[in-house]
Amino acid sequence: MAKFESNYCPVNETLKIISGKWHLLIIRDLFFGKTRFKEFKEDKPALSNKVLTECLKDLESNGLISKTNIDDSKITEYSLTEEGKRMNRILYELAMFTLEKDDTATDDESEEMTNIFKNTLNID
Numbered sequence: 001m002a003k004f005e006s007n008y009c010p011v012n013e014t015l016k017i018i019s020g021k022w023h024l025l026i027i028r029d030l031f032f033g034k035t036r037f038k039e040f041k042e043d044k045p046a047l048s049n050k051v052l053t054e055c056l057k058d059l060e061s062n063g064l065i066s067k068t069n070i071d072d073s074k075i076t077e078y079s080l081t082e083e084g085k086r087m088n089r090i091l092y093e094l095a096m097f098t099l100e101k102d103d104t105a106t107d108d109e110s111e112e113m114t115n116i117f118k119n120t121l122n123i124d
Contacts, residue, residue: 017062017064018064018087018090020055020058021051022044022047022051022052022055023055023058023059024087024090024091024094025044026040026052026055026056026059026065027059027064027065027080027084027087027091028091030065030078030079030080030084031080031088031091031120031121032120035077035078035079036075036076036077036078037049037052037056037076040052040056056078059084060078063081063083063084064080064081064083064084064087065078065079065080065081065084066078066079066080066081085122088121088122088123089121089123091117091121092117092118092121092123095113095114095117096114096117099113099114
């Protein structure tokens with residue numbers, strides 16, 4: 001059996017970028033069409049403005065999202081960068097891991113959710 005004895009681990013490096021409590025959920029939201037600060041908070045009552053602001057800054061500084069100010073207004077929109085779009089497979093596999101273990105969803109519900117994630121995340 002091969003041993004992994006490096007101080008550098010690509011999995012660990014990726015986890016440093018996405019392991020914040022809300023990071024993957026914000027990325028998921030962007031894939032599902034949310035683009036504005038208030039939209040990210042809609043289904044996350046425990047997410048404070050301060051923490052969301054920090055999360056968005058962190059994702060932006062790591063090159064996963066970009067921030068755009070709309071015209072000269074105070075409206076700000078966020079979008080996935082090409083690097084951020086590469087997170088699609090990670091999100092998909094996380095969703096499939098749960099769906100495959102979930103005994104509460106019917107087969108039809110699981111299939112529907114699988115198709116939603118496949119289509120939204122652009123999985124072949």
